[in-house]
Amino acid sequence: xxxxxRKKESQSIQExxxxxxxxxxxxxxxxxxxADMRARCRRMLDRADKAAARAxxxxxxxxxxxxxxxxxxxxxxxxxxxxAHQIEIQQKILRRRAGVP
Numbered sequence: 131x132x133x134x135x136r137k138k139e140s141q142s143i144q145e146x147x148x149x150x151x152x153x154x155x156x157x158x159x160x161x162x163x164x165a166d167m168r169a170r171c172r173r174m175l176d177r178a179d180k181a182a183a184r185a186x187x188x189x190x191x192x193x194x195x196x197x198x199x200x201x202x203x204x205x206x207x208x209x210x211x212x213x214a215h216q217i218e219i220q221q222k223i224l225r226r227r228a229g230v231p
Contacts, residue, residue: 212220
């Protein structure tokens with residue numbers, strides 16, 4: 131009977147060792163996944179930093195003082211600039227909405 135219990139204990143110990151090996155492999159795989167994800171995030175942050183630096187170095191566009199000189203019309207309260215043709219179309223649309231022929 132002692133031999134049977136030792137064999138049973140030996141099998142249990144073997145199963146535990148297999149479980150430990152499986153868990154160890156899984157942890158190592160997760161560590162590699164984590165290292166890969168960290169490297170990806172670092173690359174993305176580096177790209178974002180470079181893009182921000184390029185945006186800061188870019189020369190700002192200075193709008194002209196006379197919008198009519200550029201073929202543009204007046205700007206409304208929304209900050210949009212419309213050409214004369216666009217203003218005309220917008221006025222027609224607003225008249226139609228108001229019911230004025």
